[in-house]
Amino acid sequence: MPELPEVETIRRDLSQHIVGARIARVELLWPGVVALPDADTFPALVQGRRVAAVRRRGKYLIWELDDESRLLIHLRMTGRLYWPPPGEPRADHVRAVFHLIDHQRPATDNRRAASRGRLSADRRRPAEDRRELHFVDQRKFGRLYRLAGERELHALLVTKLGPEPLESGFTREGLRDALARRRGPIKAVLLDQRLLAGLGNIYVDEALFRAGLHPVQPAQSLSAAQVDLLHGAIVAALRQGIANRGTTLAAYRDAWGTRGLNQEQLLVFRRQGRPCPACGTPIAKMRVGGRGTHFCPQCQGFAPARGDQPSEVSPYRVAGDRRPTARPADEDPTRPGATGTAVA
């Protein structure tokens, strides 16, 4: 489902087309899609505004509009932003339609007319590109938010989101401090967006495998060395996801409706029963924090002691002593500048 790499891919796709365009009209086909302020006022607040920039924070997509207001989109589980070819009939589950007009980008017909020298017609009716952007969401979890400005945006997100994993604010020291306060299983803790913004079930499992950490190990029990490994593993897993334009296991598509490629490169997620890419041991699946969790029982240490056993002796091995040496997390082949197997 859409996590940081998927939202980032959509952000980059959309930026090409909607920055500079004006929101002529918003259709709410399912009013429940509006989380803020409400479905009655949302369209009027947004209509007529021009899109100045498209940003991302965690899994939120942020449109900066030309009156300083902010339009937030969260795709949750099955949400998609789809930029259909002109004239294509609407698919099922379209919850909102943004009608966009771009005067900077003439429509194809007008460009053709201009190339034939029929410029007078263009002068009478200015060249413009009218397109629709569809918010599609089978399960109706996705939401739209309209905020008055950057202050309101900050107020909404500051208590909800930790640092951006791919920016300088995500440090080994910061991660160590945050994990030290948490007793829960590392898998569940990494899914908490207040700790770190943008990880979801797929990339957490991938990062834990890359770091050689067992998903149920208590967060605060990680050694400094393990936290350092985890830090690099998170960055590597996310960068690979972006390089592959996201992971498509079910609903996810980019803005053109195309599947991502990263599902071909996953190391453990939904690969239970198949051989670990490092050691060949069958990948296991268990439930952690209510989520399906995939890991290599060999590379990712031992399961914790059962509740009736003494806990003085740590049931966890140090991750470094049995990690696969073939693929350390800090040698991600898809990182910028790396040679080798990055998928274009």
Added chain:
DNA sequence: CAATCAACCTGGGTGC
């Protein structure tokens, strides 16, 4: 404050 879990939804898959 931290941890846990139901609830929000729909469609696909499974077992009977």
Added chain:
DNA sequence: TGCACCCAGGTTGATT
């Protein structure tokens, strides 16, 4: 073929 049930997972909010 039908039906009951489970599962998928991002986030919120209630409860412990």
